[in-house]
Amino acid sequence: xxxxTFLHPDLGIGGAERLxxxxxxxxxxxxxNVSFVTTHHDSSHCFEETKDGTFDVKVVGDWIPRHFFGRLxxxxxxxRMIYAAFYLAFFIDQCPDVVFCDLVSACVPVLxxxxxxxxxFYCHFPDQLLSRPEGNLKRLYRIPINWLEEVxxxxxxxxxxxxxxxxNVFESTFTRLAGKVKPSVLYPCVDISKFEIVPLxxxxxxxxEIGIPSNATLLLSINRYERKKNLSLAIDALKYVKxxxxxxxxxxxxxxxxxxxDIRLNENIDHLxxxxxxxxxxxxxxxxxxxxxxxxxxKVALLQSACCLLYTPTGxxxxxVPIEAMSxxxxxxxxxxxxxxxxxIDGLTGFLCKPSPExxxxxxxxxxxxxxxxxxxxxxxxxxxxxxxxxxxxxDSLNAEIESLLTDSKPALKNN
Numbered sequence: 001x002x003x004x005t006f007l008h009p010d011l012g013i014g015g016a017e018r019l020x021x022x023x024x025x026x027x028x029x030x031x032x033n034v035s036f037v038t039t040h041h042d043s044s045h046c047f048e049e050t051k052d053g054t055f056d057v058k059v060v061g062d063w064i065p066r067h068f069f070g071r072l073x074x075x076x077x078x079x080r081m082i083y084a085a086f087y088l089a090f091f092i093d094q095c096p097d098v099v100f101c102d103l104v105s106a107c108v109p110v111l112x113x114x115x116x117x118x119x120x121f122y123c124h125f126p127d128q129l130l131s132r133p134e135g136n137l138k139r140l141y142r143i144p145i146n147w148l149e150e151v152x153x154x155x156x157x158x159x160x161x162x163x164x165x166x167x168n169v170f171e172s173t174f175t176r177l178a179g180k181v182k183p184s185v186l187y188p189c190v191d192i193s194k195f196e197i198v199p200l201x202x203x204x205x206x207x208x209e210i211g212i213p214s215n216a217t218l219l220l221s222i223n224r225y226e227r228k229k230n231l232s233l234a235i236d237a238l239k240y241v242k243x244x245x246x247x248x249x250x251x252x253x254x255x256x257x258x259x260x261x262d263i264r265l266n267e268n269i270d271h272l273x274x275x276x277x278x279x280x281x282x283x284x285x286x287x288x289x290x291x292x293x294x295x296x297x298x299k300v301a302l303l304q305s306a307c308c309l310l311y312t313p314t315g316x317x318x319x320x321v322p323i324e325a326m327s328x329x330x331x332x333x334x335x336x337x338x339x340x341x342x343x344x345i346d347g348l349t350g351f352l353c354k355p356s357p358e359x360x361x362x363x364x365x366x367x368x369x370x371x372x373x374x375x376x377x378x379x380x381x382x383x384x385x386x387x388x389x390x391x392x393x394x395x396d397s398l399n400a401e402i403e404s405l406l407t408d409s410k411p412a413l414k415n416n
Contacts, residue, residue, distance in 0.1 A: 002402060003033040005096035007088055007111075009081055009103050010040040011050050011057065013260045013293055014224060015320045016103055016124050019162070019188045021047050023100065023122075024055060026189070026395030027402065035096075037088050039064070039080040045262060045293065058092075060084040070266065074131065074145050078106040085110035089117060098402055103127070105153040112155050118405040121156035123183060125166055125317035126173045130228070150174045157405055159183040162318040163339045169317070186401070187342075188320050189394030192386060195327040198301045206301040210256065210289050217252045217368050220306035220330070222299065222321045223313065224260035225268045225275070225292075230335075231257060232278055233312040233357060239282045240361035241368065249368060254287055255310075256302060261292035303328035307367040307374045311340060314355045319343065322350070323389050326381030331374055333363045343389070349381040 004027050008020050020036075028034045035056040043051045050057055061083040067073045085107035088099060099111050102122040111119045128146040133139065153159060154177045161167045161183040170183050204214040212218065219238070223229040238255050245253075257275065261268050272290060279285040294302070303309065309325035311334035318339035322332040326343075332350035334340035346352040351366075353359040367374050 001031055001033055002027075002098060002406065003094065003096040004035075004098045004100060004402065005088060005092075006034070006036045007081070007084060007099055007101040007107060008036065008038050009077055011036065011038045011047075012040070012042065012045050012262060013047060015188075015318070017047060018320055019122070019124070020100070020102060021049050022189055022191065022391065022394065023398055025049065025191070026391055026398055028054075029391075029395055030399045032399075032402070037084055037092070039084050048296065060087045066264070072141075074127070074142075077104055078145065078148070081107040082110055089114040098405055105149055105156070108152045108155045119156045120158045120160065120401065120405060121153060122160045122162070122186070123153065123166065123170055124162055126169065129169070129173060132228075150176055153177065154181055158401060160186045160401065162186070162188055163342050165338050165342065166317045184401070186397055187389060187394070188318060188323070189389050189391050190320070190323050190327050190385060191391050192327055194296065195300055195303070195324065198297075198304050203301045203305045206298055207305060210291060212254050212256070212289060213252070215252060216254045217249070218302070218306040219253065219255045219308060219310060219364060219368075220302055220325075221255065221257045221310045221312065222259065222303075222325075223311070225271045227267065227271055228313065229259075230312040230314055230355065231259070231271075231275055233355065233360060234310045235275065235279050235282060235284065235288065236357035237310070237360035237364060238284050238287065240357050241364050242284060242287075244361060244365050245368060253368060254289065255284075256289045256291060256306075258291040258294045258299060258302060299324075300328055303330045306330050307371065308333050308350070308364065310360065310364070311335070312355075312360075314338070316340065323385055326350075326378075327385045329375075329378035329382055331367065331377035331381060333360055333367075345380070345384060349377055349384050 006020050006024055024034045037058045039061045041057055041059050061080045064080045066076055081104040089111050098118045100120050108119055111117050127149055159181055161170055167183050167185055207214055221234045242250055279288040303325050308331045311322050311332055314335045315338045322340055322343050325332050326349055332344045334344050335355045336352035344350045351363040353363055
């Protein structure tokens, strides 16, 4: 049995959080002792497994500010994680054998100060590419942070990434690590058992609760309320759909936008208001329903009620939601750039489209007009996920990586 501790910035609700929880579950199923150390954990805004006693969760450094008057988020995230890393490396009651950390690599050199620890870093995507440029001052601020991200990532014993797309971006972004760090791809997974068929009456109850008729033709978007997720594309496409189908069909069409919503994040609050106003401007507000941080049960019921999932981010590094949709038998309409090109089989489990409302609308109309298409592609999606993205396959691969960290006498990375 190996003692594995996951070090994660904020155990909230999101794709990165879902991955680390699934990774922890997979390792626990393999018989390992698994726990979490985090800088923030809100029991009202987290995945069930992190609050029901499945894992021991230790919160460290939550007293450190997250920002300075709405600025310097990255700097304070680094400070918080470095503080938590010192705790984990030198002050925790039982030192782990392996630390699995992600998102913030600045903690890795601190962890390496404890020679007994083996460190695995999971790179979802280079953080410096996710930071929006906001002028010369912001660029100057990011220079040392970007440098630290690159250098500290190289201190990990092993680096994993979530897709071949991310692996290529990793190598082109972190040029100092060229020839020294070769990341391995470990695709995220889903627990297929969580997407078992929801009875029709319960699905109808969910629709009624959010004000949608039980016979509605449902289009669904699931993503955090962040501008980089390009959620307005779904609303734009809905406007095109309105003009492309007969009035009789349009009457039954509704778009549900369900997203992670954190009241601590101004962007979540502001962007939801923007999307609501945008739907009004386009004249489709009566057809759009916004949901804040739906429960897993609600999300599954919606996926199994929808004719398709609209996945709008452009250049998304992976995207767990399309896999969850296919697990539920819901076809996916996604942008043909980035991670979805490795998960969605175009023409079989959904459609990969240009990031334009016209292209998305064309795919949406196909599902609205042909319910059999939803069923056929939905069944293919289930098969695809079971063969390629199951918890079992993920667990076997991750367990092999953990064991190799402990048995390999040499550092996994040439620069360490």
